[in-house]
Structure formats: C-alpha cells, structure tokens
Amino acid sequence: xxxxxxxxxxxxxxxxxxxxxxxxxxxxxxxxxxxxxxxxxxxxxxxxxxxxxxxxxxxxxxxxxxxxxxxxxxxxxxxxxxxxxxxxxxxxxxxxxxxxxxxxxxxxxxxxxxxxxxxxxxxxxxxxxxxxxxxxxxxxxxxxxxxxxxxxxxxxxxxxxxxxxxxxxxxxxxxxxxxxxxxxxxxxxxxxxxxxxxxxxxxxxxxxxxxxxxxxxxxxxxxxxxxxxxx
Numbered sequence: 001x002x003x004x005x006x007x008x009x010x011x012x013x014x015x016x017x018x019x020x021x022x023x024x025x026x027x028x029x030x031x032x033x034x035x036x037x038x039x040x041x042x043x044x045x046x047x048x049x050x051x052x053x054x055x056x057x058x059x060x061x062x063x064x065x066x067x068x069x070x071x072x073x074x075x076x077x078x079x080x081x082x083x084x085x086x087x088x089x090x091x092x093x094x095x096x097x098x099x100x101x102x103x104x105x106x107x108x109x110x111x112x113x114x115x116x117x118x119x120x121x122x123x124x125x126x127x128x129x130x131x132x133x134x135x136x137x138x139x140x141x142x143x144x145x146x147x148x149x150x151x152x153x154x155x156x157x158x159x160x161x162x163x164x165x166x167x168x169x170x171x172x173x174x175x176x177x178x179x180x181x182x183x184x185x186x187x188x189x190x191x192x193x194x195x196x197x198x199x200x201x202x203x204x205x206x207x208x209x210x211x212x213x214x215x216x217x218x219x220x221x222x223x224x225x226x227x228x229x230x231x
Contacts, residue, residue, distance in 0.1 A: 009033060010041060014051050022059035075164065114151065121147035125203065134204050146199035153196045156189040 013031045020026035028035050042049045070078035125143050129135035159165060169181045 010045070010048055013038065013041075014048075014055065017052065018055050018058070021062070022056045114155075117151045117154075118144075118147050121150050125205070128205065129203065132204075139203065142199070142203060146196070146203055149192060149196040149199050153189065153192040156185060156192055159185050160189055 009031070013027060013033050016027040016030040017024070020030065024035065024038065027033075028038055042052060067078050067081070122143055125147055126135060129139070129143070160167065165183070165185065167183055167186045169183055170179070
C-alpha cells in the first residue's frame with residue numbers, strides 16, 4: 001500500500017474514531033479497517049498512537065462532563081459510579097454516597113407511611129378471607145407477611161415507572177463490546193412479585209385462575225414454597 005493511501009486511511013480512521021465517541025469497533029467498521037490493522041498502526045506509528053490517545057482522552061472528558069451533569073441533577077446511580085471509580089482511595093462504597101441538593105430536596109419530601117399501607121393491605125386481605133369464609137385468627141401472622149410483601153412489591157413497581165429508571169444497563173468496553181445487565185430494582189421487583197403470589201396462594205387466594213383450598217398446614221407450605229423458589 002502506498003504511503004499516501006495509508007495516511008488517508010489513518011486520517012479516515014481518526015475521523016471515525018472521534019465521531020464514534022472513541023469506540024474502536026464502530027470506527028473500524030465505518031472506515032473499513034480491521035481491528036488488527038488499527039492496533040498495528042498504533043504499534044508502528046507513534047504519531048497515530050498519539051492522535052488516538054488524544055481522541056480517547058477527549059471522549060473521557062466528554063463523558064465525565066455528562067456524568068457530572070447527572071450527578072448535579074441528583075442521579076444517585078451516576079454518583080455511585082463516580083465514587084466507585086474516583087473515590088476508591090477514600091474507601092467509598094455505595095452506602096457512602098454524599099447526596100446532591102436535588103436528592104436532599106427529594107428525600108425531605110413527606111415520607112409515605114408504609115405501616116399504614118401495610119395495615120390497609122392487612123385489612124383488605126382479612127376482609128376478603130372473611131367474605132370467602134376462609135378467615136381464621138391462626139392466619140394473622142401469615143396475612144401480615146403477605147401484606148408486607150404486597151406493599152413492598154407495589155413500591156418496587158413504582159420505582160420501575162420513574163422517568164430515570166433504566167430496566168437494562170448497557171456497558172461498552174474500550175473495544176466496543178456491549179454488555180447488558182438487568183437493573184437491581186427490576187430484579188428485586190420480579191423476586192418480590194413471585195414471593196407475593198406465593199403468600200397469597202398460601203392464604204387460599206386465587207392469583208392464577210385455579211381453585212385453591214386452604215388448610216391448617218398452609219403457613220408451613222408458604223415458607224416451603226418460598227424456599228423452593230429461591231433455590
């Protein structure tokens with residue numbers, strides 16, 4: 001390959017690398033250069049390597065500025081990521097995240113009385129069981145547990161409806177490879193939804209369109225079912 005042609009290809013690669021936010025795979029695809037050729041150029045051409053490093057640093061600066069914008073807006077996930085990468089030397093963990101002013105305003109809002117929600121759900125389940133002729137005071141503890149699970153499930157579901165919630169987190173490596181993970185809130189909601197249904201079935205309440213008979217052993221079966229689902 002002639003030197004002039006090679007230089008034009010390198011220039012094209014650098015343009016695409018900048019346009020693709022420093023993602024090598026995308027830049028290679030757009031410029032028609034294999035990744036092996038790209039890395040060979042880095043090894044053999046100091047000026048090319050320097051230009052690549054500058055582009056990568058510029059993209060890191062860009063992402064950091066966006067990250068800081070999100071932190072200033074009260075995004076706790078952005079704060080967590082920043083401290084896990086920049087605050088390791090200070091021993092920061094997810095529990096140590098200092099809150100921004102926006103987050104503090106949100107936290108100072110009137111708290112939902114969770115215990116009232118639980119009691120309301122207890123009353124609802126109790127009334128339903130009495131209406132069906134299935135209530136017994138022996139099931140009060142079981143009713144309370146079911147009510148707690150139902151309320152927790154509803155609260156987690158509300159979290160998944162918030163505008164800043166992301167069900168899937170996507171991470172991109174420097175090589176351009178994507179890795180998708182389900183958010184912790186999404187996973188917890190699914191787990192609690194299953195446990196909630198298990199608790200309601202143990203009370204003899206219909207959650208899946210099938211007739212369910214309740215007996216004196218349902219409380220023990222409730223925990224047995226939960227243990228099986230966690231295995």
